[in-house]
Amino acid sequence: MRADRPGRVVEGPGLGSRVSSPFSSQAFSKGLFLLLGLLLAGAAPAPATAVQADTLDLPRVHVMATGGTISNTEGDRLTGEELIRSLPGVDTVARLTVEQISNVASGAISLEQWLQMARRIDDLFSESEDPPAGVILTHGTDTMEETAYFLDLTLAQCRPVIVTGAMRTASMLGADGPANLMNSVRLAVHPEAREVGAVVLMNDEILPGREAAKVHTSRTNAFVAHGAGPLGVADPDSVVLERSPPPRTCGTPAFDLSGLESLPRVEVIHVHLGADGALVRAAVEAGAQGIVMASVGRGGSTPAQSEALQQARAAGVAVVRSSRTGAGRVPVGSGGGEGGPGALLGAGDLTPQKARILLMLALTRTEDPDELRQIFRTH
Numbered sequence: 001m002r003a004d005r006p007g008r009v010v011e012g013p014g015l016g017s018r019v020s021s022p023f024s025s026q027a028f029s030k031g032l033f034l035l036l037g038l039l040l041a042g043a044a045p046a047p048a049t050a051v052q053a054d055t056l057d058l059p060r061v062h063v064m065a066t067g068g069t070i071s072n073t074e075g076d077r078l079t080g081e082e083l084i085r086s087l088p089g090v091d092t093v094a095r096l097t098v099e100q101i102s103n104v105a106s107g108a109i110s111l112e113q114w115l116q117m118a119r120r121i122d123d124l125f126s127e128s129e130d131p132p133a134g135v136i137l138t139h140g141t142d143t144m145e146e147t148a149y150f151l152d153l154t155l156a157q158c159r160p161v162i163v164t165g166a167m168r169t170a171s172m173l174g175a176d177g178p179a180n181l182m183n184s185v186r187l188a189v190h191p192e193a194r195e196v197g198a199v200v201l202m203n204d205e206i207l208p209g210r211e212a213a214k215v216h217t218s219r220t221n222a223f224v225a226h227g228a229g230p231l232g233v234a235d236p237d238s239v240v241l242e243r244s245p246p247p248r249t250c251g252t253p254a255f256d257l258s259g260l261e262s263l264p265r266v267e268v269i270h271v272h273l274g275a276d277g278a279l280v281r282a283a284v285e286a287g288a289q290g291i292v293m294a295s296v297g298r299g300g301s302t303p304a305q306s307e308a309l310q311q312a313r314a315a316g317v318a319v320v321r322s323s324r325t326g327a328g329r330v331p332v333g334s335g336g337g338e339g340g341p342g343a344l345l346g347a348g349d350l351t352p353q354k355a356r357i358l359l360m361l362a363l364t365r366t367e368d369p370d371e372l373r374q375i376f377r378t379h
């Protein structure tokens, strides 16, 4: 079934559910049984939620479905509701609610949707009645590392926000989606995960949103946490958090999205032998406020690109040099002070796509080269 009703919230598989039979015939018969008992005893019919009293003690976990391979079947996409139906036994772990944000490949998720997602998640955690213990975002794997880092930087709350997906479609042999989703539910309700923040969970590993990276096109172990390693694992018997994410102030986002309707334009440009300055100039002409170079080695570009970058900086464009190698650091302070009002700095250990996110958010606050450098040192 295709999802065409973004933002609709329903309750899931028999978990404090007012929607019974499509999700859990077991819960439905249990409810019917209790209801009959009450009627026979002459009591007024109980509200549906009271019928499910035995599940109300379970924590609520809210699933936001966006699409991706986890939803894909032959020629169709499953909805979030359908995804959570594929999780036998989940009703002993949590009460699920589900919401369809979109049902698209992750390359189609827009920056405006990022802003909406971050606001929606913070609103969910601020609900006065029955706020979720955690939020799970089902997401295509191609760009989930970007969404996870964006949320890491913009959510006020530290509560678990687990970005998960699948490398194999729902109709392939050995589909990994149900296990990834079930593990995400287990993590969301884990007492030690209360302040884990935005993470990626794939292939039984819990990866920090900042470092999570997709490094393979098809295998189920496609994700690593560059330079950091996993925060923990979801083993069959228990979820184990081996280390905590870096401390942060819960309740205050690293970057406040209040009043923002869009993000500054920042482009990523690849360095390769023979590259001229045409793409750098095109980015400036298109209105880029920042350019992230996917540089060779520790920040190098071709002479023609370097010249075009000087001109970009003279026009006030901020330039960040990251590395196309996929690992290691480009020192943040490697920029030098000359070349115009536009900053020049290194991305530290951020990959080009992550450096772009940090630069977009940083530019909502400042264009000052020293302040930008400080932001890159501390995020």
Ligand code: ASP
Pocket: 067, 068, 069, 070, 104, 105, 106, 107, 139, 140, 141, 142, 143, 165, 166, 167
């Ligand atoms: N093309 C898919 C996406 O939406 C890939 C995936 O989910 O694995 O990112």
